[in-house]
Every structure is written in structure tokens, then in C-alpha cells.
Amino acid sequence: MKNILFITLLFCSLLKAQNNLDLSYYLNENIPLDKNIPTPESIIGHPVGKWHVTHDKLVQYMYALAKASDRISIENRGSTFEDRPLLLLTITSSENHKNLENIRENHINATNNDTENNFDRPVVVYQGFSIHGNEASGSNAALVAAYYLAASQDDLTKNILKNTVILFDPCFNPDGLQRFAYWANTNKSINLNPDPNDREYDEVWPGGRTNHYWFDMNRDWLPVQLPESRARIATFHKWLPNILTDHHEMGTNSSFFFQPGIPSRTHPLTPKLNQELTAKIGNYHAEALDKIGSLYFTEESYDDFYYGKGSTFPDINGGIGILFEQASSRGHIQESDNGILTFPFTIRNQYTTAISTLKAAVGLREELLKYQHNFFKNARNEATKQNGKAIIFGNEKDAASTYHLAEILKRQNIKFYDLKNDVTLSNKTYKKGYSFVIPKNQKNTRLINTMFEKRTTFTDSLFYDISAWSFPLAFNLDYQENVNASLGNKEVKDLKPKSGQVTEKSNYAYLMQWHEYYTPKALNNILKKGIRAKVAKKVFSLNNTTYDYGTILIPVQNQKYNSDELYEILKTVSEESHITINAANTGLTSGIDLGSRSFETVKKPEIALLVGEGIRSYDAGEIWHLLDTRYNIMVTKLNTKDLTRKNLNRYNTIIFPSGSLNKSNTEKIKTWIENGGTLISYSNALKWANSNELAKFEFKKQKQIAKNISYEQKSNFSGAQLIKGAIFEAELDRSHPINFGIKNDKIALFKSTNIFLKADKNSYNNPIKYTKNPLLSGYISKPNLDSISETVPFQIKRLKQGKIVAFTDNTNFRAFWYGTNKLLMNAIFFREEL
Template identity: 60%
Template sequence: MKKIFTLFFIISSLGFQAQDFDTLSLDYYLPKNVSYNADIPKPQDIIGFVPGQWHVSHDRLVNYMSKLAEISPRISIENRGTSYEGRPLLLLTISSEENIRNIDQIRQQHKALVEEGSANLNTKEMPIVVNQGFSIHGNEPSGANAALLVAYYLAAAEGDEIEEVLDHTIILFDPSFNPDGLQRFAYWANTNRSANINADPQDREYDEVWPGGRTNHYWFDLNRDWLPAQLPESQARIKTFHKWYPNILTDHHEMGSNASFFFQPGIPSRTHPLTPDLNQELTQEIGKYHAAAFDKLGSFYFTEESYDDFYYGKGSTFPDINGSIGILFEQASSRGHAQETDNGLLTFPFTIRNQFTAALSTLEAAKSMRVKLLNYQRDFYNNARSSAGKGAWAFGNEKDATTAYHLAEIMKRHQIEIHPVAKEFSKDGQTYKPGSAYIIPKNQRQHRLVEAMFEKRTRFEDSLFYDISAWTLPLAFNVEYTEDAPLDHAGAIIEELKQPAVPSVEKSSYAYVMEWHDYNAPKALNMILDKGLRARVAMKKFGTKNKEYDYGSIMIPVQNQKLDKEELFDFIKNVAKTANIEIDAVGTGLTSGINLGSRFFVPIEHQEIALLVSEGITPYDAGEIWHLFDQRYDIKVTKLNTRNFGRADLSRYTDIILVNSWGTALDKNDTEKLKTWIKNGGTLIAYRNASRYLIANNLLDIKTKSDPITAKNISFEQRSDFYGAQGIGGAIFEAKLDRSHPINFGYKNDRLALFRNTTIFVEADEQSYNNPIQYTSDPLLSGYISEEKNEEIKNTVPFKTGGFGKGKVIYFTDNTNFRAFWFGTNKLLMNAIFFGDYM
């Protein structure tokens, strides 16, 4: 049916039509009445086209930025590392020629604002620092393409106005937050562009193939990783942030094609309580500069709607807990070169022009509000210190020093002062030991940031969230922690964080034993099995005269292996070194509890794992598992395309993983093939809404709760908020564990914090031993859940398993590998992989 467009807010007022792409020039974008240095190359001189005619690939973007830095004395450039695909993570520093010459001195003076003794600093003479970043989602490309124009303008524009901006501003310029995603999307949009621009939304150009260009190499949303900083792209930009402490950080995005343009502040009731009120007032004041620029341009916009400032892991909110002002820009997306929308014809050049305009209005705001923003930053950190109080936090895990170490890594990345525990102490029934625990003084610059990382919050002004409502890091890492640690038990401040020390392996003629508690244990076990060695897992506890071993400990016999005693010793030493894990030599099988020759030591087979990907599968969930196997555990995993499932040889796999999906990932024939594979001994591991697939195909007996919600005294206007409040955007719940069950091997406590963002509540089995993980009767630890859903979740189970022929079906209601920072539940998947046959 042909649409009738009544609003032409984009093109009709600006006179740019789809057929005008070939005649597009920089005049469409650049401010009028400004002269430009002819020695500075225009974007088209280097990339081969005027921005907007085609989508710039990352390599061409790099070439242009490098050429600007080579020619312009206003610009210096650095490569801060590489993405997973080896693309440079560039940063341009842009300012006046004099400022660039003195940049190190200026940085030190600016950083002094956040240090003690900053009260006497003269902010009237200091430049302001603005961090401008573009297209953290690769298929939101108008930002990165606008970066070409912004960089050109800053390098080439002449006159008093630009000189005043550059004299008083240091611009940290990141032209592509997500190089791999940008490259992927540019390839898609350009290969599907027609010479005659086709704006039909149903054209292939506007329908990317899976997984799309939004994400990075491992299909992560990089805009959720500012706080956990687990990915190389994030670590580079976090290092820049803490090196400089910018006063404003902008994050250029895109949204649905039928929208207009958004800038912050977001919905006021969804601002995190730890964010000062003045932060939002300043955000609103900056917004006036954007509004004035867009009014002049004739572009529509909105503010204080849809988006919020709650989760500190987003680029526009992370600065708010660090004394800066974070600004989110959202431009309606053409998702290609031109697309029909409810508001008229939306072209790629128009989206670029809006992003360019917002970048310049940010610099105008920074110039005008410079002293005010510098003073705000200084006051933020002075107030943080004065409100910090005495004492310290502590966290650790005496059985899993590796996980505690990885949490300490996050602290160090964020310039948080952290110390090792030098003297053992106990608090609230938990023990903190040297070598596996850390102390964080409260009286320090980053006090508020640590508070944001560690807090547990269950009361909220609003019931809707743009992202997750809880991320308590000690719970995510499954470490003990306290807010009342003795500072006198802390060692010297950690300047360089080192991996936990493990004792060297001694030689045995009988057996080697490895506990399963350490985070790296699956990596070590895979190395052993990949070598073709025999290993067994303890289904019961046992002990030697020197040590007690828990459920799940791994025993490697010396006799009857493919390696002789000396070769095995050398190999085990290498495993221990590579995985940084303790492996013990045992000289007798006469152990307490079960003996080493007991039938309760059961064999473990080498696992061959397939992960279903492609159409119908949620890329985030699949990517998190791919990353876990590939980056954390060095375990090979085959990414099996759903569209090729019918032709795949499944007999080579011991495990197949089916994550959250939409629609039907597998058709009827695929399902029958999968059933046959399970019946023959395979293990299917499924997540989240795959429960519907399991139930519909009689693969697992799952009974879910579904209590209807009735709206009472809810108006038509309120209806969407009412139903939205019944969802779980992301909260943390406590479950009790049966530690004797193989799914829980490696956990030393009988309680575990689980992240969840679904409302799939599975009823517990009548047989208690079939409920090895079960939510408590009061499970909420942190985050938002409605009163109705809080009643439903009580005593339900997040895990279910059952036999199917000779095989197994294992199901988790929620993602145990959330965003690469939920270290505490990664072992659940590893247990399902290695010990699934015994569940």
C-alpha cells in the first residue's frame, strides 16, 4: 500500500533529494561565511567521494584522519591499540597550534582539577576538554561519516571564531568507537547501493544480514561496556578518559528511521541517584545550544523522552559518575543512503548534517560554559572526598583468586586506588586472605565510582529503565565483599596489578589433582583433554593429609597415559603455568572420603562444541558465549549457521548451544535432526526464550508460571508504562545451591547471585534433588522488579535438565555469561559442557 507523507521536515525544507547525491558538495554541510585553509585536504581528496555519497569504510576514515594529522599543526594523532580484527583505535587531539605544542603540560594542569589541592587552581585561564566520539554502533554510521567533516572543519576553518574555540578547548576526537562494526556496515550499505537511489524501506540495502554492523567482532554492544571495560575498544577509550578527565563527552548514535533527533537530558525520573542534580542542570543548559543550532537549521528534535541516565556503563552516563557531563545524540537513521519514513524522505547526507551540527553546537556550549564546567569538575571530586568517610571496602575469594584478580583489573582500569590484603581478617562470617583479596580505601578521588560499582539498590523513583537496573560488581564476580574493612590490614598501594601467585607443581608417580574452584580451571581441563589425556571428576569430597578437596575436583592419573611420567610432569607444569592455576601432586590413592580409585571418580570426555548462530538467534547472547570460549578459555567452538543446519554433520559434536532466539531458528526438519542427535547421546544447552522451543517440541518438561496482570486505575496514557514495569530490564537475584550437583561444581558457598532480564519463571520440581539451583523465598538482591513479579519469582528455578534418549537437555532461564563481566556464573556453562552427562 502506498504511503502518503504529510510531513517533509527533512528534505522539503532543505531541498535535498535522493537524485542529488552525485552533485553533493561540502557546501551542504559547512557553515556559511567561513573561509578554509586550502592546504588542508577535503575529505573527498582522500576518501574519493563527498561524505554522504557513499558510506566511509574504516580504512578510508583512518587514511583521512592520518593525512589531517600529517598536514595540520592543530592535530596530533595516536593509535591506542587495535580492535579484535586488528583495526587501529585512533585518537586525534585537536586544539590551537600552541596548545598542541604544550599538550602534556596542559593535560597535567587539567588533571590537577580532580586531585587534592585543586582549590587554588585558576580555571579562568584553563582550556576545557571535550571528548567527541562517533558511531559506537557500527550500523549507526552518520556519526563516523560526520567525523570526516568535523575534523576537516576544525583543521581548515579560519577566522576569529574558530581560533577562539581552539585556543580555549582541547578536543579528544575519536572518529570511530567501533571500527569492526563500522567496516561491516559500510560494506553492506555500499554493496547494496543502487546508482538510482532506491528509498523503498523494503529494499535489501535497509535489511542487513545477521548479525548486522551494530556490534564489534564478538557481537558485543560496545555502548554497554564503559564501566566493566572488558573489550579492547572500551579499554582504550577508558584509558583516554582517565588520562584526561574530559569535561564533556559526546556519544553520537542513531535511532529508528521514523524519529527525529534526540539530545540529553533524558527522562528526569530515570537519572541515577548518585548523579548530582547540578549535572543534569548543566546538561540541560548545554541542550539549549543544540536547540538553537537545530532551530537555525530547521531540523526537528526532542529531549527528556525515551532515553535515561541510569546505567553507568553507557557512554552518555559513565561521565556523570566521573565529574563530567555525558551527552547522548540520537539521529533518525537512514540505515543506508535514503529511506522513505513517516516524516518524509530521510537521506544519509541529512543525517550526517545533523550530527555535524550537534558536534559544533557542543563546542559552542563548551566555549561559553568553560569556567562553569571546569569548576563543576573540581567541586565534584572535592565533594566526593569530603563525603567519602573513613574505612574501606574489601573483596576477595580465597578459593578463586583469579576471579577476584579480574575484578581488581576493572578497578585499576578506572584509576581506583586499590591495595592487596596483607593480613588475614574476617568480617560478617567471610575470610579475606593475602593473595586472593583486595582493599579499597573510601577516602579517595574515585569514591563515588566505587560506590556506583558496589551498591545494591532496590528502591527506585521510576519503574522503567532504558538498560539494566543493577550491576553490583562483587555480586557479578561472585566474590565476598564488605564495606567495613580494616585499612590497617592493607598492603602498599598496587601500582602494577599482577596475576595471583600459584605454587610450582611437584612431580608425582601416582596422580595430579586440580580443584575446580578457580576461574581458570576449565581452561586447564580443556588443555588436558585436548592432549588426549585421561581425567576424572570427583562426584564426592575427599582429602589428603595436606588438603581437603571439594566436589568437582579433577584427578589426572599418571599411569596408563599416552605420555610417560616425565612427559606428563612437563605437560602438567605447562598447563599450570599457562592457566595460572594450582595443580597438586598426590602420592597415594588412600585418601579420606572417597579414594582415588573410587567409582565416584567418573571419566570426563573431550568435548566438541557447536554454537547455533545466524538468522533467528540473538547475536549478543551468541557472541558472549563465543567470546567466553575463544578469549577466556581457549576452547574451540564451531559457529553453526541455522540456515545450513540441515546439511551439517552433527555426529562430531558432543554439545550444541541454543541461545535466545526470535521467530523459528530451526524448522521442523531441523528439529527432527536435532532430536535424533540428542537421542544418540548429544547434550543440548538452551537459554532464555528457547524454553518455548523445548516445550513445543517435547524436549524438556518445563512448567512456567504465568499469572495474568490486571490493570486497575490505569489510564490509556499510562498503559504502556504499566506493562513495561512488569518486565525485568536487568536485576540480580539470590539462589540457593545444592553443591553436590554437577551443575554447581566449583562453587564454595551455597548461595549464588544470578543476573536475569527475563520473566520466565519455572516451577520447582517435586523432587528436591532436581532443583540444584533455586531462588530463595526473598531473592531480590539489587535492581528493579515489580511487586507482582517479585511474588512470582520466589522459589522458582533458573535451571532445568532432563534426559532425552541417551542424551541430555539442559536449560537456563537467563544468560549466565552476560556482557562478559558476569564472571561469577560463567562456570555454570562450563559445568554443563564438561559434566552434563552426569546431571
């Protein structure tokens, strides 16, 4: 009885604290504050932690602070997909603000010079909050931290501001934060309910974690494919911060985590001193959290391996990345293994470590500055040994894919050069305008190494994220290392995509090769205009040009437009898609003639994408993003909860990202396929199809027996059997429509599932097949490596008049796996030829 009474009283006191919040809960009551600085409550209309701050109110407050304080300047660096601003506050002393550009130049110059004796200058700290929108305590803590830095008049704060330039990013993910704030606030009760079963703690699909297109933006620091990432990467390279913090949340029943992570899972290219400094910074967090009685842990669960995460990206760029993970209330108050967890409590921990970071930056200022200086000095010494050596990359038939990799290099401050002349190396042709040369002797040589590396040996078999990300493989480009740097002509300063053109006006036909990345965009625009087009299923030659499998034929006659109108339309299409369309003035060729039956009519795709409960949102978002932003292809997002009520007959193609469907939805899809539809399915959707007898896939089963594995090692053993993300080589039958437009007879495929399909007994049904020894880069256990050998990542199964096109793994991974996007597009456009 006494225990029940105690819990009741404790709960009541927590509710009272929740509803009567003021800044004293977060701030030391003895701190003198400037009364001219507006408090968060005076601008956003409620105490911090009473409600989840919406992004518009967060923006409003940050502008109010910048207006009131000479310690803060503010800039809008761009917009999200939903046109929300990407703010950056620069916070430092008013004296530093007067000399800010000189401070920045001196800071950058110290990374460029071998001799640097002046370490009596400000340290630079980038503080970022809530890259996952439903990990909202970070951005809500940003309200308190920004207020403290603007208003506090104590000596500690003044010392921090004198010795630090703070790049303050109050919200890494505005769209996701707004979505989650809406959910948490609209489901909040006056009588706060900590029951985890309450609707407040069960977001509707896809949740607030991701951005507009459902991307996990904490995986985009290296490939920089999203507008939010591009803004912060530009800031990062402009300043090269010594510390970058990334405030996250984790499961409700945890406590608080700060780095370093698991030592054995640190990337080998990260200097040992980096982790030693991370541990020193951690001592400041421990001291601060001890003072307020908060539990925490370190060197567990999380790692520093994949450089595309915010807390790891600085480690290959001369800085120290710090990950914070706070147990999440996922709303306003929730039961947990550590007692009742309130939203204000989570905010206080995030605020506390934001300030302890700044204390550490000042306390370790000289060490951090020296570390950064020596990092780049040592990198230059490594680069000097590579003087005269370079990497060449390109695709002689696809300028756009080459351009987009070069675009990433440019964003990451990596220098590259135009090719002087066409050259053939190791039987691969590199064409001027379609290829670039990266000299190894440059400042960011270590960043180049990680972007181009292929690694197959590891000290640990577990990974928090992917184990491989080699960019030339991701883009399906030819490349070669250690070539002569003199192959390059001059540094590319103004990178531009290749211009598109129609070679001349024809009254007979036009031909468009299918190799270029944006040919699906061009074909879609052609079909939308009601223009007839055909695809070549065989190779032919005309006017000294060889036309490959997949070439698109546009006849001039019997079109809805006259020859002049057609020419003007195709000119616009070619320019918008950066492709060349060749005029043909005769149908007589070497090989199939243009009237051959080996040209099949291409029909306009009508596409639906399954989304909602049961579907993996990341995979769905990547497909939506690809079709919508790159190819301008309209796609209907079909919510699984409404599927049985929808008329599917208007679609000839439905894409099923990884997931599963209930019985009624399954029957609906099955009937649609039987009536002639094409279902493009990925990953676990294959298992769904198998179990519901829509298709009969023969999976290769794994045999993994734990020998000499203790109970304590059980979790690690199981984790080591997962393929978290590695790259494998497959052989292609280039004559098969699924491979149209791919230049080489081998391709690098990204794999993150343990799904292995046995090859068909008929070789022509195996147009993509893993080689006998397929591992190119990344970790895979020996049993899994044996399992994947000579299996297939792609199959087609017939179901009456329709078909299921099946991929075992994501071909559109994180928007930067350009090299296999064409596989999905081929499945869409050439579905009737498959």
C-alpha cells in the same frame, strides 16, 4: 495529481542532492577555509555521504589531516579484535599543542585540589562517534567535523581551538563500522531506492551494530572488558573531560534526540547540577538545529541511569555525558514518517551538534570547569568522612576472579591494597593474595559506590538498560563494606595474576581443584592432549588438604605420555591457567579413594554454537567470546540457515542461546539429542523446546491486571512488568555437578527475562533455587517478585539418550558476569554426570 507531481519533484531533487554532494551542504558557505588542508573527498575518493565511509578510508583521512594541520596530533591507542587501529586525534590551537602536557597536568591537578582559582584554561571535550557500527552517520560526520576544525579560519573556530582541547575519537567501533559500510555500499543502487523493503535496509545477521564478538560496546564503559573500551577508558582517565559526546542513531521514523533524558530516570548518585548543565548545553543544540530546520526532542525515551553507557559514564566522573540519537537512514535514502530521509541529512545533523557542543563548551567553559572541580572536592569531603573505612573483597579459593575485578578497579583509577594477613570476617575467610582492600577515602569514592552498591528502591520503574550491576555479586566474590582500612598493607601498583605451579613430580596421580576461574581452560588443554582425567563426585581429604566436589584427577599410569612428559605438560598447563596442581603419591585418602567409582571419566567436549537468524546475537557473541578468548576452547559456529545440511554427529554438545528455530531445524536438533547429544539452552530457547515438545517445562504464570491505569499510562505499566536486568539470590546444592567449583552455598544470579520455572517435586532435581526473598539489587515489580520466589533458574530434561540443559537467563552477561561462567563450563565438561 499535483501532490504526486510535487512528491516526484521533491524526490528527484533529493536524488540530485545526494549524487552531487559537496561540503557546502554541511558547512556554512561563508567560512574561510585553509586550502592547504585536504578535503575528505580528496583522500577517500568520494564526497561525504555519497558512500558509507569504510574504516580504512576514515583512518587514511585522519592521518592526512594530522600531517597537514598543526592543530591536530594523532595516536593509535591499540587494536580491535580484527586488528583495526583505535585512533585518537587531539585537536586544539597550535599554541596549545606546544604546551599540551602542561595543560593536561593543570586540568587534572584542578580535580585533586580543594582550592582552585584558575578557571582561565581550556575546557576538555571528548567527542566520540558510532559506537554502534550500523549507526554510521556519526563516523561519517566525523570526516566533516575534523576537516572543519583543521581548515576553518573564522574567529569562532579559532576561539574554540584556543579555549578547548578536543579529544576526537572518529570511530568507537571500527569492526562494526567496516561490516556495515560493506553491507550498505554493496547493496546500493545507482538509482537510489528509498523503499524500506529493499535489501539495503535489511542487514544479514548479526548486523553491523556490534564489534567482532557481537558485543554492544555502549554497555562496557564501566566493566571495560573489550579492547576498544580499554583504550578509550585510559584516555578518559588521563584527561577527565568536561564533556563527552556519544553520537548514535535510532529508528528511521524518529527525528533527533539530545539530552537531558527523562528526569526521573537519572541515577541518584548523579548531582542535580549535572542535569542542569546538560540542559544548558542542550540550548546550543536547539539553536543550531533550529537554524537548519531539523526537528528534535529531549527529555523523552532515553535515561541517565546505567553508568556503563558512554553518555552516563562521565556523570559519575565529574563530567557531562551527552547522548545524540539521529533517525537512521540505515543505508543511503529511506522513506520515513518525516519524509524522505537521506544519509547526508543524517550526517549534517550529527555534524551540526558536534560543532554546537564545542560552542557550548566555550560558552559554558568556566561553569564546566568549576562544576568538575567542585564535583571532586565534594567527593573528597564525602570520602574524608569515610576515613579509616574500606571494602574488602576476594575468594579464598579463586584468585583469578579476584584478580579480574581488581583489574577493572585499576582501569577505573581506583586504588586498592594487598591484604596484610589472612582474616575471617562474618564467617568468610579472606586470604592474602586472594583478596584486596579498597579504602573509601580516595578521589574516585563515588565511582566505588556505584560499582559496589546494592539498590532496591527507585523513583521510576522503567529503565532504558539494566537496573543493577553490583560488581562483587557479578564476580561471585565474598565482600564486606565498612571494614577497617588498616587491613590493607600497601597500594597495589603492579597487579599480576597468581602464578601457576605443579607442587612436585608424581609417579602416581595429580589433583586439580575446580574452584579457580581458569580450571576449565586447564582441563580442556589436558583433554586436548589426549590425557585421561576424572572428576570427583564426592569430597575427600589427602595430605591435610580437603578436595571439594569437582576435583580433577589425572592418573600417571596408562597415559600416552610417560611420567616425565606428563609432568612437563601439566607444568605448562598450570602456568598458562594460573592454577595449582597437587601431586598425590598414594590413592588412599580420607573419604573416597582415588580408585573409587565416585570418580567419573571426563570426555573431551566437541562444541557447536547456534548462530544466525532466530538467535539473539548478543548472547551468542558472549558465549563465543568466553570460550574463544578466556578458555581457548574451540567452538564451531553453526549457522541456522545451513543447519539441516550439517552433520551434527561430530558434536556432543550444542549451545542454543536465546532464540527459536524453524520446523526443519527443530527436527534436526531433536534427532541429535535423542541419539545422545547434550543441548545447553538459554532463555527463550526453553519456550521453543516446550512448544515443540522436546521438553516439558512447567512455567509459573504471572497474573498482572491493570487497575486504575489510563490509556496514556498503558505503555509505562507494561514496561514496569519487564525485568530489565536485576540480581537475585539462589541457594545451591554444591554436590550437584552443575555447581562444581562454586565455594558458597548461595550465588547471585543476573536475570533479565520474565521466565519462571516451577521447582521439581524432588529436591535433588533443584540444584539451583531462588530463595524466598531473592532480590539483591535492581528493580522488579511486586507481581514478578512474587513469581520468582522459590522458582528455579536451571533444569535438566531427558530426551531418550540425550538431554536438554536449561537456563532461564544468561550466565555470561556482557563478559563481566564472571561469577556464573562456571555454570556453563560445568554443563559442558560434566554433561554426562548431570
